[in-house]
Amino acid sequence: MTLTEFLTKENILFLLQGAGVSLALAFGALFIGMVIGVILAAAKLSKVKVFNWLANIYVELFRGTPMLLQIFFFYLAVPVLISMITGARFRANIYVVALTALSLNSGAYQTELIRSGIQGVEKGQWEASDTLGLSYWTMMFQVILPQAFKRIIPPLVSEFITLIKDSSLASCIGTTELMYNTQVLGARYYNYLYPLSVAAVFYLAMTLVISFFARRLERKMAASD
Numbered sequence: 001m002t003l004t005e006f007l008t009k010e011n012i013l014f015l016l017q018g019a020g021v022s023l024a025l026a027f028g029a030l031f032i033g034m035v036i037g038v039i040l041a042a043a044k045l046s047k048v049k050v051f052n053w054l055a056n057i058y059v060e061l062f063r064g065t066p067m068l069l070q071i072f073f074f075y076l077a078v079p080v081l082i083s084m085i086t087g088a089r090f091r092a093n094i095y096v097v098a099l100t101a102l103s104l105n106s107g108a109y110q111t112e113l114i115r116s117g118i119q120g121v122e123k124g125q126w127e128a129s130d131t132l133g134l135s136y137w138t139m140m141f142q143v144i145l146p147q148a149f150k151r152i153i154p155p156l157v158s159e160f161i162t163l164i165k166d167s168s169l170a171s172c173i174g175t176t177e178l179m180y181n182t183q184v185l186g187a188r189y190y191n192y193l194y195p196l197s198v199a200a201v202f203y204l205a206m207t208l209v210i211s212f213f214a215r216r217l218e219r220k221m222a223a224s225d
Contacts, residue, residue: 006194011185015195018181019202025095025170025177026163029102030156033163034114036107041114042140055111062108068169071101075173098170098177106163113155117148157214161207178202 040058043051062070075097082090121144129139149156171180182199186192 001189001191001194003194006189007198014181014185015178015198015202018176018178019206021175022164022167022177023206025098025102025167025175026160028099029106029163030160032099032103033106033110033159034156036103037110037114038145040107040111041118042137044111044115045118046136059108059111062105067101067105067166068172070105071097071169071173074101094170094173094175097173098167098175102163102166102170105166106159109159110156113152113159114148117152118144120151121147153214153218157210161210164206164210165203
């Protein structure tokens with residue numbers, strides 16, 4: 001089989017479908033992880049020790065264990081726990097599992113990104129908020145976080161790109177993202193050279209396009225300061 005014979009409309013659409021799933025998983029995980037990151041970053045900076053303790057445990061747990069282990073845990077171990085508690089058989093949805101694992105893992109990394117961004121906000125902004133009598137959470141969400149996010153766009157883009165690549169790990173549980181569809185085509189033709197090469201081009205195209213628009217957004221936000 002030649003490359004020309006492999007590059008049929010059917011095969012390209014099949015890979016594009018997988019790329020769409022990869023992007024959807026990565027975007028969903030980035031958004032959910034951001035929500036988790038905002039809450040836990042605020043908790044880590046809170047004066048309440050219990051919040052600090054819980055946030056630190058979460059971050060260390062998900063940053064200190066492999067993503068692949070986390071995917072398998074939610075796919076294989078969590079259903080067993082649920083079955084033991086409820087007494088009924090439970091089968092996890094592979095897309096929910098993939099999104100959950102990616103989101104929780106990303107949330108741990110985004111917690112540290114957002115925390116560093118918050119700490120980079122000028123001290124005067126904190127003092128002004130205190131003077132106005134704003135509560136901690138009001139100050140955080142209305143004053144500090146909007147300024148912090150302008151500082152962490154580059155690492156957030158890097159996190160999004162990492163999530164796109166890490167979504168390939170979901171292929172191990174049958175999630176039909178780009179890597180899984182690549183393996184299907186390789187097995188169909190008994191030739192993995194062309195499917196893997198085209199998949200590499202797709203991954204590279206996605207990451208380059210995202211980086212391009214991220215740089216433009218970063219320049220616009222810098223110009224608005």
